[in-house]
Structure formats: C-alpha cells, structure tokens
Amino acid sequence: MLRLSKSVIGIEEINAVTKVLENEYLGMGDNVKEFEELLSSYFNRPTVCVNTGTSAIHLALQSLGVDKGDEVLVQSLTYVATYQAISATGAKPISCEINPKTLTIDLEDAKRKLTPKTKVILPVHYGGGVGDLNKLYIFAKENNLRVVEDAAHAFGSIYKDKLVGAFGDICCFSFDGIKNITSGEGGAILTDDKTILERIKDARLLGVQKDTDKRYSGKRSWEFDVEFQGWRYHMSNIMAAIGVEQFKKFPGFKAKRQDLAKLYQTEFSNIERIKILDHNYQEIVPHIFTIQVDSDQRDELKEFLSANGVQTGFHYFPNHLLSKFKIQDLNLPLTEKLHKNLITLPLHPDLDEEDVKKVSKLIKDFLKV
Numbered sequence: 001m002l003r004l005s006k007s008v009i010g011i012e013e014i015n016a017v018t019k020v021l022e023n024e025y026l027g028m029g030d031n032v033k034e035f036e037e038l039l040s041s042y043f044n045r046p047t048v049c050v051n052t053g054t055s056a057i058h059l060a061l062q063s064l065g066v067d068k069g070d071e072v073l074v075q076s077l078t079y080v081a082t083y084q085a086i087s088a089t090g091a092k093p094i095s096c097e098i099n100p101k102t103l104t105i106d107l108e109d110a111k112r113k114l115t116p117k118t119k120v121i122l123p124v125h126y127g128g129g130v131g132d133l134n135k136l137y138i139f140a141k142e143n144n145l146r147v148v149e150d151a152a153h154a155f156g157s158i159y160k161d162k163l164v165g166a167f168g169d170i171c172c173f174s175f176d177g178i179k180n181i182t183s184g185e186g187g188a189i190l191t192d193d194k195t196i197l198e199r200i201k202d203a204r205l206l207g208v209q210k211d212t213d214k215r216y217s218g219k220r221s222w223e224f225d226v227e228f229q230g231w232r233y234h235m236s237n238i239m240a241a242i243g244v245e246q247f248k249k250f251p252g253f254k255a256k257r258q259d260l261a262k263l264y265q266t267e268f269s270n271i272e273r274i275k276i277l278d279h280n281y282q283e284i285v286p287h288i289f290t291i292q293v294d295s296d297q298r299d300e301l302k303e304f305l306s307a308n309g310v311q312t313g314f315h316y317f318p319n320h321l322l323s324k325f326k327i328q329d330l331n332l333p334l335t336e337k338l339h340k341n342l343i344t345l346p347l348h349p350d351l352d353e354e355d356v357k358k359v360s361k362l363i364k365d366f367l368k369v
C-alpha cells in the first residue's frame with residue numbers, strides 16, 4: 001500500500017531517543033532547550049515548544065486574552081484541531097469561506113463577518129500555502145485584530161522571500177507524526193511579543209511562574225506562585241530529541257516533498273477535470289497534495305485507488321457542519337460544494353517519482369483523461 005502520509009524515522013532518531021531514555025530525564029529539560037534554540041536560530045525569532053499544534057493555538061489565543069464572548073475568524077475548511085483550540089478558550093469560531101485557488105481564508109467573507117466581538121483572525125496555511133497574507137495583515141491592522149497563524153502545514157514554506165513563522169504576529173506549528181518535521185507529537189509558537197512569550201512559557205507548565213527557566217538550569221520550582229489558568233502542555237525531552245534529528249534532515253525532506261509535488265503538478269497540468277492548487281513549489285513545502293475532481297466521482301475514485309494499493313484522504317470535512325460548531329442559518333456555499341471534490345494523494349519523503357507516476361496514471365485511467 002502506498003501510504004497517504006507517514007513519519008520518516010531513521011537510526012538517528014532511534015539513537016537520540018535511546019540516549020534520553022538512558023539519561024533518565026524524560027520530561028522538559030536540555031533537549032527541549034536545544035530544539036527551541038535550533039528553531040529560534042532557523043526563524044531568527046523566539047520559539048516556545050509545546051506538546052501539540054492544537055495546544056500551541058490554544059495557548060496563543062489564551063495568552064492574547066481571548067475568552068468567552070470573543071469571536072475568532074477562521075475558515076471552515078480546516079482540521080477540527082483549529083476549531084477545538086479556539087473553543088477551548090471559550091471564544092466562538094466564526095466560520096468563513098475559502099479562496100478556491102488556495103483553499104485559504106476568503107478575506108472578503110471575513111470582512112463581512114467582522115463584529116465588535118472579533119478579537120483575532122486565524123488564517124490556516126492549507127497544504128503549506130498562505131494565500132494573500134500581506135492583505136490579511138492589512139485587514140487585521142485596520143480592524144485592530146491580532147493574528148494567530150495556523151501554520152501546521154507550512155513548516156519551511158517561504159512567503160515573499162521570508163520564512164513563514166519568521167514574521168507576523170503569532171505563528172503556530174505542529175510536529176505531529178506526519179508533518180513536514182515531527183517530534184512524535186509536538187508544536188511550537190513563534191512571536192516577538194515578549195508579554196505573550198512569557199505567558200505562554202508559564203501557561204504550558206500549569207501556570208507555574210518562571211518554571212521554564214528553572215527547568216533549563218537543571219532546577220525545580222518548589223515554592224512558586226500561579227496567577228492564571230495553565231495547562232500540562234510542555235514538550236518532553238523524548239519528543240525534542242526526535243525533533244532535533246528531524247530538523248537536521250529537513251533540507252532533504254523539503255526537497256523531496258517539493259520535487260514530488262512538482263511532479264504531480266506536471267502530471268495533472270492541462271487536464272480540465274483535475275484541478276490542482278495554484279502553488280509554487282519552489283517556495284511552498286507541501287504537507288499534503290490535494291486535487292479536485294467531480295464530486296460524483298470522488299468517492300469511487302478513492303475506492304478505486306484503494307483497490308490498487310493507494311491510500312488517499314479527504315482534507316477536510318467543514319467544521320461548520322459538525323454538531324458542536326453548527327450555527328443556525330449559516331451557509332458557506334463554496335465550502336459546502338468544494339469539499340466534496342477534494343481528494344488528497346500520497347505525499348511523504350519515502351515516496352519516489354515512480355510512485356507519483358503510478359498514482360497519477362491510475363487517476364487518469366479512472367477519469368479517462
């Protein structure tokens with residue numbers, strides 16, 4: 001079976017984890033510090049690591065003071081993690097349409113949904129692409145909104161000559177098992193806002209003040225104060241040890257993902273019945289490769305590919321159609337139509353060109369194009 005996505009793990013990660021286990025300090029300590037320092041120098045920006053991408057978004061929002069009664073503008077077409085992270089603060093996710101070219105948030109729809117309760121706009125960098133991020137920041141500035149970027153898919157992507165995460169307000173990454181790099185599970189928050197950074201550092205350790213500094217200098221906090229709600233969201237040394245090795249391998253992972261995506265693009269170019277995203281894979285490091293086909297054929301295509309040893313996925317079922325996030329009378333016609341056309345093809349660094357050609361040929365044979 002050609003897998004849709006997978007972790008790519010070698011002896012380096014195994015040895016690094018073994019070393020942490022032999023050291024018998026599994027929690028948050030030197031390895032997490034090392035991983036944060038690596039990321040900080042890559043992005044040239046302070047980085048705080050946490051246990052998942054979901055908790056990264058939750059902490060970013062909480063640290064901005066987002067609370068019950070507040071609203072967060074977000075596209076419906078995202079993983080439910082984005083929505084749960086927003087609702088964990090008590091705030092309401094306000095579902096927006098997508099731009100069909102990039103599957104990122106439709107700013108015009110976001111503008112229509114702006115209210116005095118809107119505190120944050122949360123763009124999701126679908127498939128590694130960020131859409132018109134400059135315009136989004138202008139919109140946020142004009143309306144006094146903070147921006148929390150869900151960059152779970154976009155580790156390593158470039159936007160206007162800058163690394164995604166290296167600029168902007170607050171940026172959240174995920175390092176779960178199948179992302180562009182993994183730490184088993186994991187996440188990171190990047191921002192230049194010192195107040196937010198300090199709050200996030202405490203909040204990931206149950207709100208224990210300055211616990212990060214203590215742990216990084218080999219000490220523990222015995223007598224301390226807690227002023228606000230915190231969570232058990234820190235990263236462990238085991239996770240960070242994997243993350244450090246994955247980061248070293250990232251140039252190879254990046255090139256492979258980009259080459260495979262370019263090949264898919266070539267295979268599907270000029271085929272009217274297969275739509276692909278308008279992405280420049282010199283700049284974007286794709287986490288997933290999604291195509292659009294006729295909704296009447298999509299499910300059958302999935303079954304056909306599966307029968308031929310190819311695993312595929314659907315990214316995503318719209319969140320505004322989930323029981324928890326349904327709002328009466330809310331319709332997002334484009335999202336509701338378009339999600340039924342989407343099918344995600346295998347993409348990970350262990351695939352080779354022949355695999356992509358095989359998948360592409362099967363799809364073209366099935367669609368008779």
Ligand SMILES: Cc1ncc(COP(=O)(O)O)c(C=O)c1O
Pocket residue numbers: 052053054055078079081082124150152153174175176185186187
């Ligand atoms: C778009 C998006 N946002 C957020 C997340 C949450 O990341 P994590 O799985 O690390 O909690 C994911 C991961 O699956 C994702 O795909």
